[in-house]
Amino acid sequence: MRIAISSILWPAEVSLTEIAETAAEIGYEGLEGARDFMGNVAGLRGLLGDQGLAMAAGYFAANWFDADYRAPELAGLRRSAEFYADVGAETVILASAGSPRRFATAGFHPDHRADGLTDYQWGYFCESLNLAADICLDEFGLPVAFKQHAGSYVEIASEVENLMTGTNPDTVLLAADTGHLFYAGIDPIDFFERNIDRIGYVHFRDVDTDVFDEGMAEEVGLRDFVEAEGFTEIGAGFMDFEAIVECLHGGGYEGWVTLTQDYSSRDAAVAAGNSLEYAESLLTGRG
Numbered sequence: 001m002r003i004a005i006s007s008i009l010w011p012a013e014v015s016l017t018e019i020a021e022t023a024a025e026i027g028y029e030g031l032e033g034a035r036d037f038m039g040n041v042a043g044l045r046g047l048l049g050d051q052g053l054a055m056a057a058g059y060f061a062a063n064w065f066d067a068d069y070r071a072p073e074l075a076g077l078r079r080s081a082e083f084y085a086d087v088g089a090e091t092v093i094l095a096s097a098g099s100p101r102r103f104a105t106a107g108f109h110p111d112h113r114a115d116g117l118t119d120y121q122w123g124y125f126c127e128s129l130n131l132a133a134d135i136c137l138d139e140f141g142l143p144v145a146f147k148q149h150a151g152s153y154v155e156i157a158s159e160v161e162n163l164m165t166g167t168n169p170d171t172v173l174l175a176a177d178t179g180h181l182f183y184a185g186i187d188p189i190d191f192f193e194r195n196i197d198r199i200g201y202v203h204f205r206d207v208d209t210d211v212f213d214e215g216m217a218e219e220v221g222l223r224d225f226v227e228a229e230g231f232t233e234i235g236a237g238f239m240d241f242e243a244i245v246e247c248l249h250g251g252g253y254e255g256w257v258t259l260t261q262d263y264s265s266r267d268a269a270v271a272a273g274n275s276l277e278y279a280e281s282l283l284t285g286r287g
Contacts (some may be wrong), residue, residue, distance in 0.1 A: 001253065001283055003276060004030030004056035005085045006203070006260035013232040015236045026273045027280075030056035032258050034087070041086045042274040048087065049272050050232070055243060057175075057201060058084030058228075061095040064132075065117055065125040065153065074177050077132055090256070092144045093135050093175045093203050094129065096152040103151035104221040106181045107212075110156055110185025117153055118163075124275030125153075126166030133171035136275075145175035145200040150183040164198070174198050177260075178239050179205025179231050183200075183212070183222070189243045206237035226262040233271050234259050235278030245282045257283065 005028045009017050016035040023031055037044040048055060048117065060080045062073040081092055084122050101115060117125060122206045129146065136142040146167070148160050164174075176199050220228075221278035235241070248257075259279055263269035 001240075001248065001255065002054075002056075003027045003279055003283065004028060004054070004256050004258040005272050005276070006258055007031060007033030007035055009261050009264060009272060012266070016210055017047060024053055025052035026269065026276055027049060028053065028272075028276060030215065030256060030258070032053040032056045032260075033059070033084075034228045037056075039083060041083060042089045052220045055084065055087050055089040056258055057091040057093050057234055058089045058142075059093045059095070061097050061152075064128040064130075065095045065121040069125060070124075070128055073128070074131065078135060081140045081142055085142055089142065090262050091175075092142050093147050093176075093201060094144050094172075095147045095149050096125075096130060096154045098149065099153065102155065102245070103223060105278050106150040106155060106222040107183050107185070107216060107225075108219065112158070113156060115227050116159060120266045122162050126163065128249070129167050129172050133168065137171060143173060143200055144171070145173040147175035147177060147201075147203070148180055148184065149177070150180050155184045157184070160186070164195075165222075169198055173200030175201040175203065177203035177205055178241070178244060178259075179207050182207050182239070183225075189240060189247065192244050192247045192251075196247055196253065199251075199253060201255055202248070202253070202257045204234050204239075204241060204275075205262050206232045206234050206241075208232050208236075208237045209238040210267070213229065229263060229265055230261075231262050233261060233264065233266075233278075234275035236274070241282055 005023050015038050096257045133144045136144050181188045211228050215225045259275045
C-alpha cells in the first residue's frame with residue numbers, strides 16, 4: 001500500500017505547487033486533488049514528476065439521480081476522466097453532490113432519512129453510475145470507486161446498501177472513508193470487513209468523538225463540525241486504524257491509502273507530517 005495526502009488539508013489560497021513540494025519533502029508518495037492545475041495536463045505532469053509524486057485519484061461529484069442532468073454530468077465526467085488519465089491518476093472517485101439541508105443535518109438520523117431518494121431516483125442514480133464506470137474504464141482505462149459522504153444522498157447505511165445492490169460490483173468499487181462512515185453511524189471496521197473485496201480506494205480520516213458528541217447534542221452542521229476540528233490528524237482521534245489495517249492486509253488490498261483532514265488549526269505541513277508518521281508506523285508494522 002502507498003500513502004497519499006489529500007490537498008484539502010491546505011487552505012484554498014495555497015497553490016498545488018506549494019502543497020506538492022511540502023508533501024514530497026515530508027515523504028508522501030502521492031497526492032489527491034488538482035486544485036489550480038485542473039485542466040493543465042502538462043503543468044501537473046511536470047509538477048508531479050519534479051516532486052516524485054503520483055496522482056493517486058481524481059474526484060468527480062454529480063447529481064446522478066435526475067434525468068435532466070445526465071447528459072451534462074456525463075460530459076463533465078468525460079472531461080475530468082480524460083484529464084486525470086492524462087496526468088497518470090489511477091482511480092476516479094465518484095460521489096453524490098451534497099445538499100445544503102443534508103449537510104446541516106448530517107449524522108442526526110443514522111437509521112432513516114426522510115429526505116432521501118425515491119425508488120425511481122435510486123434506479124436512475126445507479127444506472128447513471130454504471131454508465132459512468134463504463135465510460136471511465138472503456139474510454140480512459142480508469143477504474144472508479146464511489147465515496148459515501150456525510151451530507152450527500154449516499155450517507156447512511158441503507159443508502160450505501162441501495163448503491164451497492166444497484167450497481168455493478170465489478171466496475172463500481174467503493175472509496176471507503178473511515179471518518180465519513182463513522183459520522184453517518186456506520187461502524188468503519190465492520191464496513192471494511194464486510195466489503196473488503198469491493199473496496200478500491202481508501203481514505204483514512206480520524207474523528208474527535210468529544211467534538212462529535214457535542215455536535216450531535218447541539219445539532220450543529222457538518223461544516224461547523226469540521227471548523228471545530230472534529231476531523232483530527234490521523235492517530236489523534238478515536239479511529240481504530242490498527243484493526244482497519246489488519247483488515248486491509250487480510251483482504252489483500254494493495255491500493256492507495258490517502259490521508260485526509262478537512263481543517264487543522266496547526267500549520268498544514270505539521271499536521272500532514274504527524275499523520276504520515278502515524279500511518280507509516282501502522283502500514284509498515286512498526287506501530
